Amino acid sequence: MTLEEFLRALFTTGQATVVGQLDPFTPADLHQATLLLQEAYAEDKLHLPHTAPPFSAEAALWAAQVLYRAVQLTLLRDLDDTAVRASLTHYPNPINPAVVYSADLTLRYLPDLLHLAKGLAPADVLVTRLRELAQHWPFSFGGPEPAAPQQLEPVLGHPALRAAYADRIIEARNLVRAQQAETAILIREALGHYAAELWPEFN
Template sequence: MELSTFLQDLFTHGDVAIESRIQPFSDEDEQTADALLKQCYDLDVPDMPHTAPAFDSAAARWGAFYLYRSVQAVALRDLDDTSLANLLADYTGPRTAAALYSADLCLRYLRDLAWLAKGLAPDDILLTYLQRIAQRWPLSTVGIAVEGDVDLDPLWAHPSLRQAYVDRVIRARDKTALRHAQVREAVQASLGDHAATLWPDAELNTTIPSSLYEDNT
């Protein structure tokens, strides 16, 4: 199964297949995958609030690699920690707004994969890797239970990513995200007078800074 075929299936109907063995992707396959990721970005941008970040092909490709290898890790139960460390290495480039959004084109599917992995084996070591990614790529991993601090700073500085993250927290009813004061404030700002109706058990008792209503692009 080529990466490009995996992405085509993922973006078209959501049902994917993977190789039953670990092998590198060809240069031609990666180039085709890059084109599919850019096409996905172009289709996704109109749904983003405010002005979306630019496309970062390196981050998008890494996100595609990470998702594909994670799916393999769920299916191939004989992978040890050393193998997973090699397959699921974190992104080495700067986590700019463009990188966060571009990687999210594929990383946004990790939440469902984490639920599947936990259902199959609650102590699966793969969940440790997904936790680490959730801490560093919170835009993409709303709904994954995270132990420890989550790095919100890179996305919080960009109005589009910040609002997209808040919208996802609300849709997922992710109460663990509300432990961060700035998230509670932003959620309350988004829900406004409808908070008690739309998320009655969110326990939003904060003062909303006026700056949250401003688009500082």
């Protein structure tokens, strides 16, 4: 299954299949995947409060490849640490709002994969690598840990991402993230006068 086919199935059915070997993606496949990601961005941004950040093809394509490889690595349990780290690379350029939102088109699926990987082998290098990614992408990964303030800067500095991040925290009832100094005021603003009724634990 190509990356483009993987993404199309993921976006339309929520399910996807990967091949059983770490073959390189072809230029034609990467091109088609980029076009599909741009379509997904155009649809997804309609549901954002405020104006979405611009599309970053580079970030979207990087994240899509990371997700594809992470699914493969969850299934291929016999690969060594070097193969895992080579397949799940960190984003190579500065992270800004466009990068955060474009990468989130597929990174939002990684928390479920991390949960699955932890159940299969909690001490595995794949779990460690996914946790490292989670620390760098707090908009896409909720998690029980506080988000690093420096990683939150591109999120909280953009109106659409800031509002969407608050909504995600409230929906997940993530009290750890909600009570961080950087985000607590956002949660209070989002809940308004109904905080006690909507989220008594936070209030």
